[in-house]
Amino acid sequence: MSAILSVQGLSVHFPTRQGVVRAVEDVSFDIDAGETLALVGESGSGKSTVAAAIMRIIPSPPGIIAAGRIEFEGRDLVKLPENEMRRVRGSRIAMIFQDPMMALNPVHTIGAQIVEALTLHTNLTRRQALGRAVELLELVRVPAPATRVGQYPHNLSGGMRQRVMIAMALACDPRLLIADEPTTALDVTIQAQVLELIGELKAKLGMAVLLITHDLGVVGETADRVVVMYAGRKVEEGRVEEVFRAPLHPYTRGLMRVSDFEGGTGQAMPEIPGTVPSPFEMPSGCAFSARCEVAVEACGATRPVLVVRGPARSAACLLLDEGRR
Amino acid sequence: MKQFWRRYRKNRAAVGGLVVVALITMIAIAGPYFHPVDPFDMVGRPYSPPFGEFPLGTDVSGRDILAGIIRGAPVSLLIGVVASLVATIIGVALGSVAGYYGGFIDDALMRTTEFFLTIPSFILAVVIVAIFAPTVYTITAAIAAVSWPSVARLVRGEFIAQREREYVQASRALGMPDWEIILVQILPNALAPVIVVSTLMVATAILTESGLSFLGLGDPNHVSWGYMIGVARTALRVAWWMTAIPGLMIVVAVIAINLAGEGLNDALNPKLRER
Amino acid sequence: MTAPLLEVEGVTKHYAVRGALFGEKKHVHALDDVSLSVRSRQTLAVVGESGCGKTTLARCLVRLVEPTRGTIRLAGRNLTNPSPAEKREIPRLIQIVFQDPYASLNPRRTIFQTVGDPLRLHQAATRSQRREKVASLLASVGIGPQLMDRLPHELSGGQRQRIAISRALAVGPQVIVCDEPVSALDVSVQAQVINLLKRLQAEHGMSYVFITHDLRLVRSLADTVAVMYLGQIVELAEIGDFKARIKHPYSQALFSATPQAARAGAGKPKRIVLSGDVPSPIDPPSGCRFHTRCPYVQSICRESEPALRPIGTRLVRCHFADQAGFPPEPAANSPFPLGEGDR
Numbered sequence: 025m026s027a028i029l030s031v032q033g034l035s036v037h038f039p040t041r042q043g044v045v046r047a048v049e050d051v052s053f054d055i056d057a058g059e060t061l062a063l064v065g066e067s068g069s070g071k072s073t074v075a076a077a078i079m080r081i082i083p084s085p086p087g088i089i090a091a092g093r094i095e096f097e098g099r100d101l102v103k104l105p106e107n108e109m110r111r112v113r114g115s116r117i118a119m120i121f122q123d124p125m126m127a128l129n130p131v132h133t134i135g136a137q138i139v140e141a142l143t144l145h146t147n148l149t150r151r152q153a154l155g156r157a158v159e160l161l162e163l164v165r166v167p168a169p170a171t172r173v174g175q176y177p178h179n180l181s182g183g184m185r186q187r188v189m190i191a192m193a194l195a196c197d198p199r200l201l202i203a204d205e206p207t208t209a210l211d212v213t214i215q216a217q218v219l220e221l222i223g224e225l226k227a228k229l230g231m232a233v234l235l236i237t238h239d240l241g242v243v244g245e246t247a248d249r250v251v252v253m254y255a256g257r258k259v260e261e262g263r264v265e266e267v268f269r270a271p272l273h274p275y276t277r278g279l280m281r282v283s284d285f286e287g288g289t290g291q292a293m294p295e296i297p298g299t300v301p302s303p304f305e306m307p308s309g310c311a312f313s314a315r316c317e318v319a320v321e322a323c324g325a326t327r328p329v330l331v332v333r334g335p336a337r338s339a340a341c342l343l344l345d346e347g348r349r
Numbered sequence: 350m351k352q353f354w355r356r357y358r359k360n361r362a363a364v365g366g367l368v369v370v371a372l373i374t375m376i377a378i379a380g381p382y383f384h385p386v387d388p389f390d391m392v393g394r395p396y397s398p399p400f401g402e403f404p405l406g407t408d409v410s411g412r413d414i415l416a417g418i419i420r421g422a423p424v425s426l427l428i429g430v431v432a433s434l435v436a437t438i439i440g441v442a443l444g445s446v447a448g449y450y451g452g453f454i455d456d457a458l459m460r461t462t463e464f465f466l467t468i469p470s471f472i473l474a475v476v477i478v479a480i481f482a483p484t485v486y487t488i489t490a491a492i493a494a495v496s497w498p499s500v501a502r503l504v505r506g507e508f509i510a511q512r513e514r515e516y517v518q519a520s521r522a523l524g525m526p527d528w529e530i531i532l533v534q535i536l537p538n539a540l541a542p543v544i545v546v547s548t549l550m551v552a553t554a555i556l557t558e559s560g561l562s563f564l565g566l567g568d569p570n571h572v573s574w575g576y577m578i579g580v581a582r583t584a585l586r587v588a589w590w591m592t593a594i595p596g597l598m599i600v601v602a603v604i605a606i607n608l609a610g611e612g613l614n615d616a617l618n619p620k621l622r623e624r
Numbered sequence: 625m626t627a628p629l630l631e632v633e634g635v636t637k638h639y640a641v642r643g644a645l646f647g648e649k650k651h652v653h654a655l656d657d658v659s660l661s662v663r664s665r666q667t668l669a670v671v672g673e674s675g676c677g678k679t680t681l682a683r684c685l686v687r688l689v690e691p692t693r694g695t696i697r698l699a700g701r702n703l704t705n706p707s708p709a710e711k712r713e714i715p716r717l718i719q720i721v722f723q724d725p726y727a728s729l730n731p732r733r734t735i736f737q738t739v740g741d742p743l744r745l746h747q748a749a750t751r752s753q754r755r756e757k758v759a760s761l762l763a764s765v766g767i768g769p770q771l772m773d774r775l776p777h778e779l780s781g782g783q784r785q786r787i788a789i790s791r792a793l794a795v796g797p798q799v800i801v802c803d804e805p806v807s808a809l810d811v812s813v814q815a816q817v818i819n820l821l822k823r824l825q826a827e828h829g830m831s832y833v834f835i836t837h838d839l840r841l842v843r844s845l846a847d848t849v850a851v852m853y854l855g856q857i858v859e860l861a862e863i864g865d866f867k868a869r870i871k872h873p874y875s876q877a878l879f880s881a882t883p884q885a886a887r888a889g890a891g892k893p894k895r896i897v898l899s900g901d902v903p904s905p906i907d908p909p910s911g912c913r914f915h916t917r918c919p920y921v922q923s924i925c926r927e928s929e930p931a932l933r934p935i936g937t938r939l940v941r942c943h944f945a946d947q948a949g950f951p952p953e954p955a956a957n958s959p960f961p962l963g964e965g966d967r
Contacts, residue, residue, distance in 0.1 A: 066810040067781075182674075183901055184901065211837070212673060212881045212882055213673060213877060213878060214673075214901065214902075216880075216883075219883070220895075239883060240811075245884070245895075279811060282811055282812065282814070285815075285840055285844065287843070288843065289667070289844065291844070293815040293840075294815060295815040296816075297816070299782060299810075315812075515723075515727040516729055516730040516731075516738075518683075518720075518728075519728055519791070520730075520741065522688060522719060523715050523719070523741055523795075524715030524745055524746070525741065537733075538732055
């Protein structure tokens, strides 16, 4: 199974007056063709920064990709000159966002915007591109696509705009779709529609999906593999069923407990006490140790390395080395 | 506060502007002590060029131009600052009430400000001053009267934006009286752009006052830079210094205030960007 | 059976919309004939998606919005059309916690000033007395007194939300309306705040009207559940009844659509996916408002609007609610599995 995207040792830093924010530190993972990899984490985990790094849209200054390689179609995206990256962005790797209005220009019709994406990356004439735009809208199940091409974003509902954004992303048949919290801002019933749509399209078009989310439920239902991030680092990786059934890292265990909780009014919800450490006050040891229920003294001082427990199955916890406790 | 100054200092032009404004203010305050010449006194031969017996020369009637510059400074500055202050207070008061309550009060305010904004403010100021005989008070009032509408619209906009925010809703749910919500809760959040606009308004006020004085509508008991330009208008070709020097002072003061005010804008804005 | 603490009857809220220049005046049907009640020490969960009216309902309860029709009574006082005396009392009886912790605290005022506001307004307390009281309020929500003189932007989302809760708590209300209070927080912090709310309820005995779309929170907090769609209540039931059986097709789809980690690896989820978007509340569909998306729609659904009627111990707004076995459960994975604590 060949990987279409290979992230190796990626680090993204943001130098500020108060110190360097290590938004992403030494993160590695592969995405195979046709699979959905979920990148899970809460605020400050760095998951969105990883996506931005792959697309090379990190705001710079001040952000920089401090280290690492991102291999895609035989090239290292980190070292790619901007004009070549532009040819990759939007056509070979596409991205959809939490807020469709980030991708949609309110003063252009949606047809014009899809056509623009097409004419930028392909040799289609405008008329051909318009035809393809209608096809794409049909593909994403926008009703009455021929009429919709002439409409503006504000004529559409939130769920519809999300679909249009997906259509734009798919216009040039990308091999990898990065979805950054694509359904977080949507109603639950619309979310279900959009997730189902992404699943269908993935199967139909044979593309891989990098799904960025904080919602373990979404991960459980749509992803094949999952990478859990905390405070900029990878803390666990593996196939979704395995990670959910038997999480190795205490943070993942905590998240699973919260997510699986089925108790009633009489029971307290399982908590993870404390909060994510500030990026300026990162402990020298494990970043999760202050909140960890099984932490030992060594955890605060020594940074854990990834312990491999199987093919593409690992977790970064000192206690794993000495056997499960 | 310290952060504010740090951001402000980054803008060298703004700091320069501030320094110049401070200098002009010092001239206005301390000048008369170092050069106690009445600007209306005929102290020498008319049409004397500068760098002679009189540092800046004399005007068409033999009055000392340096004295005129020194005595004109406080007139321009005071009228500028006071008019701007009055306009701001009126604008904030009316704009906040209109923005917060909306409805009929807001409509009434909007129609009023539209009236003021469709008439060129300078012409309106001329009309007002012409009707009520020109004194520093009527001039200040006239300038304030034509300036308050833009402040009001700005404040109204800020209040409309803020009134739906949850902290305002929470205050209403707590049973806070409207006046307290307007003054204590919303106003501190709405003030930043107002401060900037008021500062820039001082420059405009100075220009307006100079214009009025130039036309002969200034206070006859006080020398103003605009007045000096006005009386020397006919002699422009033979005695450039009589118009150029006061003109230069106006330009310098206005640019300095604009630079300082824009620096304020940049320094205050990062704080406005929440989240 | 104790009398309900909070009674909402027939509350309707329509907003006039400026239609086309020559068109007829249109109305946004934010709420239509909503009736419910909350007993003392109980939590009512109000569930629904955008446009269902839950936020409007929350605002009506704390008098930020005045209903077009209907009455709301709390502990015998009128919240709608109150007398001047009642008006002064109401903020001490019912308070609200908003969704967005970043916007619900005034960015230019310190925590002490913000939490002290209700004390200043409703209790004649000196500044030092207020400082003491604020410190103890903050302590009860797990915030240290050293944070009293900080500004909101210096604190995390979870901390701000606790502060918002302490502000709502300050005057000792009998009901607190919680409008999606944890949706904007990280998952690991959500549980902290929920547990805080539970503890406070046990200590102080107030009732909650808890607005959410999160299934887990409903299960964890609610004594009663009200599901709303396009301004109407479509199902109203005690939590036990609700967990055992969901009787309205929309409620079923809503909870079935919630992604659950527990379904991982169980193959494609047996989920009910509704077609279409939520219709606009300006022109609600004729007949049953849900008919445009209902998987079980029949012609009667398009023609006549079902009333909210009692089916057993619950209320359901559906023509077919009295049929046993309706709506049919999707095969395998029930959308609302019984938890350990329910058997």
